[in-house]
Each structure stands twice: as C-alpha cells, then as structure tokens.
Amino acid sequence: MKKNIVYKILEAHLVEGELKAGEPIAIKIDQTLTQDSTGTMAYLQLESLNIDKVRTKRSVAFVDHNMLQQGFENADDHKFIQTVAAKHGVLFSKPGNGICHQVFLERFSCPGDTLTGSDSHTPTAGGVGMLAMGAGGLDVAVAMAGGAYYINTPKVCKINLVGKLSPMVAAKDIILEVLRKLTVKGGVGRVFEYAGEGVKTLSVPERGTITNMGAELGATTSIFPSDERTLEFFKAQGREDEWMELKPDADAIYDEEITIELDKLAPLAAKPHSPDNVEEIASIGKIKIDQAAIGSCTNSSYEDLMKVAKILKGKKVHPDVSLVIAPGSRQVMEMLARNGALADIISSGARILENSCGPCIGMGQAPGTDGISLRTFNRNFYGRSGTLSAQVYLVSPETAAVSAINGVLTDPREFKEDITVELPEKFLIDDSMILKPQVDGEEVEVVRGPNIKPFPINKELTDSIDGKTLIKVEDNITTDHIMPSNSKLLPFRSNIPYLSKFCFNTVDEEFPDNAEKYNGGFIVAGSNYGQGSSREHAALAPLYLGVKGVIAKSFARIHKANLINNGIVPMVFENEESYNSIDKFDELVIDNVLQGLETGILEVKNVTKNTSFKVKVEVTEREIKILKAGGRLNFAKNS
Ligand code: F3S
Incomplete structure (x- = not known):
C-alpha cells in the first residue's frame, strides 16, 4: 500500500538496488x-555486443x-537500420510510417x-501509464541485449490536475504552465506523476503531449494512470488485450506535490529561446508572424490535426504566412484523407509535409532571416529551426492555426466556433509499413554504405589526466550546441570523424582545431550542461577529439550518462565560484584520479594560474568501474 504508480512499476522491474530517492537502481x-538519427550508432553498438537476437519483449527501429x-x-x-533490425529481431517502421x-x-x-x-x-509513452525513458544509444543497445538499465531512484512529484480546461485552452498549455512554474531544470532527478480529477478530462493523445514535454523539464520521465480513457484508446487501436489498469494506491505517498487548476489556465506560448520562457499569449500581444x-x-x-482542420475549414491562411503541417503518422494522415479533413487543410493554403520530424529538427522549412515562427513543437x-536569427514561439495547435489565419499571434479563444473532436470508435489500423524481423536472422546480410564508419572507443582511465581548457561555456548548453544536428550534418550521424569537425561550431568554431592542436583536454561549463536531446554524438564527438573530462556546475541526466558511457569524466565544481577562476586555454592537471573517483573528490590544479580547486565526481560504484574501464563497451566486454 501507499505506492504511487512509478514505484509500482519500478518494484516490478527491479533487478538491483533499493528504491530510495537518489539511490542507484537497475531495472529490467x-x-x-x-x-534514425541515433539508431545507426545504437545498432553499431548492438553489433559490438555480439548477440544474435534482441532479448526484449519488443524492440522497434523507426526512421523519422x-x-x-x-x-x-x-x-x-535507412538500409543499414532495416537490415540490421531484420537480422537481430527488431521491428522496422519504414520511412513515411510516422x-x-x-x-x-x-x-x-x-x-x-518499461x-x-x-x-x-x-x-x-507515459501517456498510457508506461515508464518510458530517454537514454543514450549505448544504454538502449545494452537493454536490447538483455542488460538492465541503471538510473538513480527518482523523486516522485505528483502533479494534481484540478478542474477542466476551458474551450481553446489545450494540453500544450498545461505542460507550458508546468514549465513556467518549474523551469527547464525543475525536473532533474524526478518523475512527474499526474493525478487528480482533471486527469479523466484528458484523452491519451493529450496526455502524450504533456508527458512528451516533461523532457523539457529535465525529468527522468512523466506518467499518467491507465484508466477508462486509456482503455477507450486501446480499444480504438484494436489493442485492448495489451491494456491493463494502473493507478496509485488511495494513500499513495509522493516526495513532492504541485497543483494545476485547469479552469484557470489561459493559452500560453514559450518565447524564444527556451521552452520555459512562458507567457500568456494575451499579454505577449499580436506580433506579426511569418x-x-x-x-x-x-x-x-x-485529435490535434482534426481540431486544426476544423479551424481552417472554409478559411484561408494569411497571405504573409507559410503554414506547414506534418501529421505524426500514416494512420493520422490516412484518416484525415479519408474523412475529408485533409481537403479542408489543403484548401486553406496550408502546406502538407511528410509524416516525420522534419522542421522540428531543422530538416526543411527553416524560417526566413529574422522570421517569427509559431511551432507546436x-x-x-537558438538555431534549432535552421535559421539563427529566427524567433520561435512554442504554442498549441489551436493557437498556431488561428494565428496562421490572422497573420498575427492570436489568443485562440477569439475563435468562437466549436472544434470539439471525439476519439474515433476505431482508428484506421494498417501495420503494413512495420516490417517484421526475419525468423532466421543469420541469413540476413547487413547492408553498410560508405557512410557507416567505426565509432571511437576510449582507453582505460589513467591516474593522471591533463590538458588545456579547450572551451569554456555558459549555463544551459544543449546537445545541439555541442553537436549540431542540422540538415547538413544529420546525414553523417554514423560518421563521427566527419561530424566532429563541427563540434561546438555555433559556440566556438575553433574548438575542433584547438582540440587537435593541443591533443585533447577539458570542457568547462556552467549549469545544466548537455540539456536537450539524448544524442550521444554530443559525447562521441568530444571523445573523438580527445576530451578527457567535463567540469561543470551541473549536468543534464542523459548527457552525463552518455559521458560516463564513453569514459569521459563528468566533474562538478565543489564551489561554483571556481568556474570564474578558469580561462580558455588554462592548463589543468588532475592527479590521483583513480582513488579520487572512489572518494568522489578530485583536486584540479590550474597550472597556468598556479591555483587549485576541488571538484566532485557524483557517480555510482558501477559507474566508477565504467569510467576506469574507459567506457561501457570496454566494461561490458571485460565483465
Ligand atoms: Fe522528432 Fe522533434 Fe520529436 S526531432 S522525435 S519531432 S522532438
């Protein structure tokens, strides 16, 4: 009794450790x-683990x-992923499936x-009551090989939803409100568990919008109960056999609790250049959009796109606005096509894109110079849209559609027509673009184009590490800053030698050359270093360039794990003031590293300034072994 949903799932999957906030655990x-952006590397890593078939209940490779x-x-x-998936027992969702x-x-x-x-x-996927976590490709490869996933037991924060959203206020506004309250650092070490009467007013896709953007809080994950609304969704997807009820005990205990009053929410926007820079649309004003x-x-x-279609029906997109729409899946696109909503969207002057990530990651549709773009992403x-001078506002689909008609950022409550959308009784189900793996994978030949290059593997950690401060960066550096993933670079995701030439190039374009000239060294950073994506290229490229350690005020969870997995030592200033004592190109020396990892404290000598300061290495026993081995692959091979 007294269990919340998170602890129920963790307990059922616990392999090692004790469920106590902050303590390391391993789960099945x-x-x-x-x-595809991270998958090529994950499957190269899976291959190096030498297993015939994945040992999970289900593994799926997407191209999106x-x-x-x-x-x-x-x-x-794509061909490499398709063939390696067929060989190793992984389902393959073809490009275009969503x-x-x-x-x-x-x-x-x-x-x-899990x-x-x-x-x-x-x-x-937490929107249906799944404990779903982003991880580096290597951690996913190890999970596919049957290995456990290691995390620190999170604190569980209950988000109590009270009341019901007003018309034209969306699930997106709920998560923007949480971001406004808690900021992009507010979720570190936490899982957000949604509860309260307001939960049942939200459909599964609405819940998915909220759990999706829990990532922007830096949270381990977010989760909703699995209830009657979830069952409706599973029935409509023809998967009721995979549904089960999941709710917290009546007297469940939480580490923290916040309340969001849904009736009081107004439409919100996250202004440039951070998802937590949130303000009510009414107070931002009617800025002209491009x-x-x-x-x-x-x-x-x-549900999102049906609402958009209802707003656009019989209207025209403003002459000065380009409205682009990318349905999330072929199921969505085909249903819109069959029920006529797609015709309403096209007739309005909107441009229809493929069922893929596309502009979210700068793959096409970059705004013009100084362009103002409203995005439901x-x-x-900064720079993620592909245009450095663009101003991107994150909004709900309702706000984006109404504003696209008006040509200015508009509070969607000005649109008075009813756009209620009911869950369809049956979604259109056609899994023909999901290819099943070969029963006998041995027969499959993995196709490797010339772009598939070996990835760097670190060496065993030495007792003394030294080098120049190759770069010094501020707070909230994202993985996009470290390793940009724009349309020109994304095709090289399996070619680290080429990618590394662009490492940090929007922050300091001399970084790769200096790393080469000085034979590697250190990165010095502010707080929340490595926030953003799970892309382990942000650790692999620095590794390739010889980076031995990162000294920061704090780290984002997944990036810290990726550094450890690649044998790069993540260090945190004991006293944040020490950050100010280091300049670019200062020579740093750290002795007694191996023993220092055990005590958790290292002393860094700044030879250039003739000073020294202490750093903490906040890692588990197991992570110490991984660092000493020079990364997780070496560790896995040796153990
Ligand atoms: Fe794709 Fe953007 Fe989501 S890149 S997976 S749509 S965050």
Missing part, C-alpha cells in the same frame, strides 16, 4: 525504440528524423511496461 527493460535524401547517406543509413513517439503510442505502448528509447521524448508549423512528436495526433533552442 521490456521494450526499446530507436530513431531525416528523410531528405539529398545524397546517398540517408538512404544508405514519428517514433506517435507511432509507438498508437501501436506499441503498454501500461505498466521502455528506453534513444530519443529524449521517449516519455511520450510561419506556423504544426506537427512534431508533441502535437501531431489525429517542444523545443525552441
């Missing part, structure tokens, strides 16, 4: 997902991030299961 993973085929690279990578999180929610999510995905928005983009894994469900980091 039921399902995994990968997407980059479908622009301007050269051979993407097509070759965005991983939307398709996963529709076709594979299961209440009570999921790791090599994408930071994997928590979307683009509206609807879609992404946050807001691309059938989850991130508005």
